[in-house]
Amino acid sequence: xxxxxPGPVLAVSGLQAYYRTAAFGVKREVRAVDNVxxxxxxxxxxxxxxxxSSGKTTLIKTIANAIQPPLQVLGGSVMLDxxxxxxxxxxxxxxxxxxIRWKHLSYIMQGSMNVLxxxxxxxxxxxxxxFRHIGTPMPQFLQLVRDHLQRLxxxxxxxxxxxxxxxGGMRQRVTIALATVCRPELIIADEPTTALDVVVQKSVxxxxxxxxxxxxxxILFVTHDMSVHANLSxxxxxxxxxxxxxxxxxxxxxxxxxxxxxxxxxxxxxxMGDAAAKQGxxxxxxxxxxxxxxxxxxxxxPRASDICRQQTPIMQWHTPSHRAACFHPVGExxx
Amino acid sequence: xxxxxxxxLRFNRQFATGLALLVVVTxxxxxxxxxxxxxxxxYVVPPDLPPDWSYPMGTTSRGQDxxxxxxxxxxxxxxxxIAVATLSRLLALLIGLVAGYCGGLIDRALMSxxxxxxxxPLFPILVLFYFVMRDRMSWGLLALMMACxxxxxxxxxxxxxxxxxxxxxxxxxxxxxxxSMRQILVEEHLPYVLPIVFSTTMNNINWSIGLEVTLSVxxxxxxxxxxxGVLIYWANQHTALVSGIWWWxxxxxxxxxxxxxxxxxxxxxxxxxxxxxxxxxxTGP
Amino acid sequence: xxxPLLEVDDVVRTYKGSFLSRRRVAAxxxxxxxxxxxxxxxxxxxxxxGSGKTTLARMILGMVSPSAGAIRFQGVDLFALRSRRARLRFxxxxxxxxxNPFEAFNPMKRVDRYxxxxxxxxxxxxxxxxxxxxxxxxxxxxxxSLAEVRxxxxxxxxxxxxxxxxxxxxxxxxxxxxxxxxxxxMIDASLRASIVNLLRDLRDRMGxxxxxxxxxxxxxxxxxxxxxxxxxGRAVETGDARAVLDNPQHPYSRxxxxxxxxxxxxxxxxxxxxxxxxxxxxxxxxx
Numbered sequence: 001x002x003x004x005x006p007g008p009v010l011a012v013s014g015l016q017a018y019y020r021t022a023a024f025g026v027k028r029e030v031r032a033v034d035n036v037x038x039x040x041x042x043x044x045x046x047x048x049x050x051x052x053s054s055g056k057t058t059l060i061k062t063i064a065n066a067i068q069p070p071l072q073v074l075g076g077s078v079m080l081d082x083x084x085x086x087x088x089x090x091x092x093x094x095x096x097x098x099x100i101r102w103k104h105l106s107y108i109m110q111g112s113m114n115v116l117x118x119x120x121x122x123x124x125x126x127x128x129x130x131f132r133h134i135g136t137p138m139p140q141f142l143q144l145v146r147d148h149l150q151r152l153x154x155x156x157x158x159x160x161x162x163x164x165x166x167x168g169g170m171r172q173r174v175t176i177a178l179a180t181v182c183r184p185e186l187i188i189a190d191e192p193t194t195a196l197d198v199v200v201q202k203s204v205x206x207x208x209x210x211x212x213x214x215x216x217x218x219i220l221f222v223t224h225d226m227s228v229h230a231n232l233s234x235x236x237x238x239x240x241x242x243x244x245x246x247x248x249x250x251x252x253x254x255x256x257x258x259x260x261x262x263x264x265x266x267x268x269x270x271x272m273g274d275a276a277a278k279q280g281x282x283x284x285x286x287x288x289x290x291x292x293x294x295x296x297x298x299x300x301x302p303r304a305s306d307i308c309r310q311q312t313p314i315m316q317w318h319t320p321s322h323r324a325a326c327f328h329p330v331g332e333x334x335x
Numbered sequence: 336x337x338x339x340x341x342x343x344l345r346f347n348r349q350f351a352t353g354l355a356l357l358v359v360v361t362x363x364x365x366x367x368x369x370x371x372x373x374x375x376x377x378y379v380v381p382p383d384l385p386p387d388w389s390y391p392m393g394t395t396s397r398g399q400d401x402x403x404x405x406x407x408x409x410x411x412x413x414x415x416x417i418a419v420a421t422l423s424r425l426l427a428l429l430i431g432l433v434a435g436y437c438g439g440l441i442d443r444a445l446m447s448x449x450x451x452x453x454x455x456p457l458f459p460i461l462v463l464f465y466f467v468m469r470d471r472m473s474w475g476l477l478a479l480m481m482a483c484x485x486x487x488x489x490x491x492x493x494x495x496x497x498x499x500x501x502x503x504x505x506x507x508x509x510x511x512x513x514x515s516m517r518q519i520l521v522e523e524h525l526p527y528v529l530p531i532v533f534s535t536t537m538n539n540i541n542w543s544i545g546l547e548v549t550l551s552v553x554x555x556x557x558x559x560x561x562x563x564g565v566l567i568y569w570a571n572q573h574t575a576l577v578s579g580i581w582w583w584x585x586x587x588x589x590x591x592x593x594x595x596x597x598x599x600x601x602x603x604x605x606x607x608x609x610x611x612x613x614x615x616x617x618t619g620p
Numbered sequence: 621x622x623x624p625l626l627e628v629d630d631v632v633r634t635y636k637g638s639f640l641s642r643r644r645v646a647a648x649x650x651x652x653x654x655x656x657x658x659x660x661x662x663x664x665x666x667x668x669x670g671s672g673k674t675t676l677a678r679m680i681l682g683m684v685s686p687s688a689g690a691i692r693f694q695g696v697d698l699f700a701l702r703s704r705r706a707r708l709r710f711x712x713x714x715x716x717x718x719x720n721p722f723e724a725f726n727p728m729k730r731v732d733r734y735x736x737x738x739x740x741x742x743x744x745x746x747x748x749x750x751x752x753x754x755x756x757x758x759x760x761x762x763x764x765s766l767a768e769v770r771x772x773x774x775x776x777x778x779x780x781x782x783x784x785x786x787x788x789x790x791x792x793x794x795x796x797x798x799x800x801x802x803x804x805x806m807i808d809a810s811l812r813a814s815i816v817n818l819l820r821d822l823r824d825r826m827g828x829x830x831x832x833x834x835x836x837x838x839x840x841x842x843x844x845x846x847x848x849x850x851x852x853g854r855a856v857e858t859g860d861a862r863a864v865l866d867n868p869q870h871p872y873s874r875x876x877x878x879x880x881x882x883x884x885x886x887x888x889x890x891x892x893x894x895x896x897x898x899x900x901x902x903x904x905x906x907x
Contacts, residue, residue: 051808052779168669197668198835199879206893213890224809227881231892251885261810268813269883270838272865278842280814284778504718505726507683511711512734512789513741526728 007081008039009186009218010063015076017062030288032058034242035076037315042185043216045209047233047250049226053285055242056222060190063220064107065089065097080105082185103133106179108189108208112171115178116163122174123159126181133182148181151214152207169200173207180211187212187219194223205232226269230254235321238262241286241296244315248322258324258331260301295327303328353600356593363590364413367406372399374407374561386582393582396573401586408561409590412544415478415562419543420536422482423489428532431490432520435497446494452487457546460484465555472557481543489535493528500524537602541595548591563587623695625796625829626655626680631689633675648672648679649853650689655797657694660827662819664840664861666876667850673833676850677801680831681716682707693797712742715790717800721782721807725774731782732770734789735759742793758788761826762818780811787818791826798822801833816843837880841865849873 014037019030032055040046050056061067063078067090078089082104087096109115116125126145127138134141146156154173163171172192179187189208193201209232212219221233229236229250237247238259246259257263261281268278283300286292295313298304305328313325344351372379378398386393392401434445464480465472500506500523509519544563550556551564558565570576570583633648649672655663667673678684679691682698691698693710701707718724725731735755745751756766762784774782783803790798800819804812820843822828834840840847844861849872857870868874886892 051810198837199668199875202879202881202893205881206890209890209893226809227883230883230885231881232890234889250889254883254885265810266883268810270813270816270836270842271882271884272838272841272877272880275842275862277817278813280780280812280817281810282814284780284811285808504720504723507716507718508724508734508786508789509726509737511681511715512738513708513711514737518737523726523729 007086009042009081010040010220011077011079011081012039012059012063013037013077013079015059015062015078016074017058017067018072018074019058019070020072021070028289031242031291032071032288033062034291036239036242036244037076038237038244038247040186040218040220042218043212044234045212045219045221045232047229047236048220048222048239049224049229049236050222050239051224051285053241053288054239055288056239057190059239060188060220060222063089064105064188080186102129102179102184103182104184105186105188106182106184108172108176108179108187108192110191110194112168112175113163115175116171118163120162121159122161122163122166126159126178129178130181145181149177152177152180152211167200169196169204172196172200172204176204176207176211180215180217183215183217185217187217189219189221191223192221193228194225201228208232226266238265241291242288243296243325245297245326246324247315248319248324252319252322256322256331258318258322258329259297259326260303260328260330261297262324263330295325303330347604349600350604353597353602353604356597357601360409360590360594360597361413363406364410365406367403367410370403370406372403374404375559383578383580392586393580395569395583396575396578396580397569401582404561404566405586405590408563408566408587409594411474411560411562412547412564412591413594415474415547416540416544418475418478419481419485420539422479423485423539424532424536426482426486427490427493427535428525428528430486431493432497432524432528434490435494436501436516436520436524438498438501442494446491449487449490452484453491455484457484458549461546461550462555465550474557474560477547477556478543481546485539485543489531489539492531492535496528496531497524500527533605534602537598540598544591544594563591622657623692624654625657625694626653626831627690627692628653628676628680629690629692631676631679631686631691633672633679633684634687646672646853647675648686651676651848651850651853651855652689653848653855653858655829655831657796660823660829661845662823662830662832662843664832664834664844664847665850666834666837666840666847668835668876670852671850672853673850674801677716677799677831677833681714681799682710708741712793713795714797714799715793715795717783717786717790717798717803719802719806721779721786722774724786725782727774730771730773731777731785732766732772735769735785735792738789738792754792755788758792759785761791761822762788763814764788778811779807780815783807783815784818787815787822791822791828796829798828798830799833800830802835803832804839805834805836812839819843837865837876838882849876 014035015033016035017033019032021028036059048056058071061071062073067073073090080087080089082100116122131141134144136144145159149156149158152173154177158166158170158174166174193204196204205228208219223229233250235248236250236253238245238253238261240261246253246257246262253262254266257266264281268280270278281300286296286299292299294310295308298308301308307327313327315323315325317323318329344354376399380390380394380398380400382394382396382398384390384394390400390402392405394400395404430445430449434442461480468476506519506523509523547556547562548564548567551558551562552567552571554568556565558568566587567584575583628651630650630652631648632646632650634644634646636644653663655661665673665676675684679686685699693714698710701710725734732755735758736751739745739751739754743754745754752766759765759769764781764784769785777785804815807815816839819830819832823830832844840861846859847861847864848858849856849870851872857864857868857873864873865877868877881892
């Protein structure tokens with residue numbers, strides 16, 4: 001392991017995942033993830049932004065190898081680099097997957113009750129998920145968990161509580177503690193604070209930020225809330241209609257968005273203290289079963305021209321760290 | 336609607352089998368319109384003949400051609416079952432939907448009524464009914480009686496669906512659009528309640544036919560109109576099995592079993608299709 | 621002096637606690653507000669979950685009755701209305717917009733049905749042509765048209781379009797008051813601005829007053845005239861929206877404002893997230 005340059009913790013390459021249904025003779029193909037490529041380095045928070053039907057939920061399922069029919073992976077790869085070991089998440093068998101899950105790759109989901117067993121004390125969830133990965137006898141394991149909780153400013157008393165006795169914010173914090181206790185290299189967080197109140201959300205995000213800085217894990221943080229990305233993510237990827245349309249350092253994407261969708265999205269966000277009129281985006285996200293040809297944003301794009309209707313734009317680098325897939329990016333003259 | 340039925344036929348083997356069985360049974364029942372003999376004629380053919388080419392189902396000890404007799408019997412049985420099911424569905428829907436929608440006192444009153452009917456022991460009441468009515472007993476009356484006894488259980492099912500629908504926001508939108516309770520129940524809620532109604536209809540037909548056969552075999556109905564149960568009754572009266580006239584029992588039982596299985600398969604296969612959740616899953620974004 | 625359009629007078633709504641407890645939980649605990657007739661405004665009620673804002677909205681719409689206090693619309697006590705006709709008259713003047721447009725319409729029915737029903741029952745129109753015209757006018761005022769919407773099922777429209785149809789339906793009877801409960805929280809961010817702008821437009825162009833319920837302070841700042849901040853059933857601060865939000869007085873209002881994340885990237889990542897790290901207790905006492 002020494003002497004090797006650390007590669008990206010997660011490398012998604014040309015990933016294509018569609019939902020294919022054939023009920024009662026009607027065939028449908030929903031192109032939820034269409035040729036997506038990106039990489040997450042070690043020790044960074046990579047934010048993935050996108051609205052409904054952008055494909056981000058499908059992307060997570062595919063990365064986590066939680067693929068059930070009618071979802072099918074048609075192409076591309078998802079490579080993980082965990083402590084020097086590289087593996088293709090779709091190529092390993094169930095036993096290997098169970099060995100890396102939670103120890104090297106863990107999840108923070110939107111509903112904490114999807115993770116915590118409602119009829120057992122919180123302590124049992126820790127034991128169920130993490131005990132076998134830590135490998136020490138039970139008393140040492142529990143002490144390790146208590147120390148971990150205290151580092152996260154949680155009282156160890158929560159171990160003895162049942163999930164329903166804790167508030168929503170508290171449960172979510174416990175879920176985060178659970179996902180980080182084995183110090184995994186990659187954590188996938190899917191809208192972890194969306195259902196929480198504004199006050200609680202801020203402290204939960206602070207907790208996520210702090211634990212990431214301490215563990216130096218990487219986090220794939222998926223949310224539609226751009227304000228969260230502005231305050232948490234190091235790098236940001238924007239998804240639209242199943243494709244990645246822009247990616248770069250968060251500051252760059254916010255201050256100088258290149259793709260018209262990103263530009264419009266950021267301009268339309270309301271801010272406290274700012275009463276100036278905001279413009280909404282016309283139209284609606286496309287139907288992924290029948291997406292428009294060429295660039296999928298062209299029906300709603302004020303800068304669209306003929307080439308946009310015919311050809312799919314490819315990613316172009318505007319700076320070494322900032323790329324966008326557009327024939328007429330913002331900042332260059334429109335056609 | 337037609338296209339969905341054709342789709343079901345092509346892709347769902349359960350539906351196809353169930354439909355095939357029912358088509359056979361119904362076709363057989365419609366033979367009764369071509370019968371050369373009136374249903375109650377006896378001694379028109381030589382009795383006790385086993386099945387052969389001239390009498391495909393044999394003849395009974397009362398000198399009746401079993402084929403034609405059975406066609407009347409299954410026709411009457413089917414009509415009876417359908418009549419009971421229809422009447423009891425209407426009652427169950429009315430009471431279940433109104434109770435679920437209105438809540439409060441009306442719900443409490445209707446459900447008390449409902450529960451009283453659930454606990455009534457069916458069989459003794461029907462037997463009692465027979466003894467009271469005796470000669471004035473008719474199939475219509477019996478059907479009405481059974482419909483009145485057969486709605487209670489399903490009304491509660493419908494009520495629980497109606498209660499959950501009441502709290503959904505589209506009901507509020509309907510109210511604020513000025514729709515009356517009747518309009519909301521029939522146009523908004525009924526489509527959600529239909530799967531239950533449909534599967535309980537199949538069950539109800541099976542139940543009523545079963546009960547009818549039971550009562551008739553024991554002689555507690557009008558034994559002069561041929562139905563499956565009455566047929567078996569007469570077979571027992573003439574000790575058919577002991578005398579070796581097995582076909583008199585076999586063919587009625589075969590037909591009623593085909594009916595039961597056909598209805599069951601239909602109910603199960605159509606349910607998956609009618610259920611609004613799976614339907615919505617298929618239309619999708 | 622004309623009666624106020626809406627008068628919420630020290631309204632309380634309690635629910636029984638859990639099954640075995642004798643304690644009563646107050647969802648709304650003594651809230652008052654009033655809107656004047658002839659002065660259309662957007663009155664925002666802000667609160668987090670458990671603040672009682674949705675219960676208050678349902679009481680104003682007449683869907684839930686208060687345990688104490690009164691709600692008067694144009695001088696008439698809402699819950700003294702008994703007859704269906706009186707209730708219909710009220711509903712003509714006060715219409716709701718719900719949070720989830722996909723729930724607000726029956727997924728198995730076409731959406732134009734509700735528009736036509738409202739035109740027929742609420743606006744009292746008779747002929748098919750006038751009904752269609754009324755629906756078309758309402759849809760045009762929200763930026764859609766009957767041609768686009770006719771015959772469509774809810775799943776065939778986007779969230780933004782469907783919410784506009786819901787607003788159009790609410791406008792057909794020309795109400796004086798719209799009660800919008802989190803109308804944009806389930807809509808995509810890129811479509812939100814147009815719906816929020818539409819609400820402003822309705823106040824300015826059509827003279828409709830709007831009670832706007834939200835947990836999102838940023839949109840509240842953007843469109844509100846007056847604001848009421850609720851916490852656990854009580855009103856903690858109220859007044860002119862910009863004044864309150866620029867300079868909140870109550871500790872809870874301050875906490876809310878401090879917790880709002882702005883869509884601006886700070887110079888040091890995570891800088892604005894730090895709020896002080898006390899050990900979190902958070903274990904709820906048994907009810």
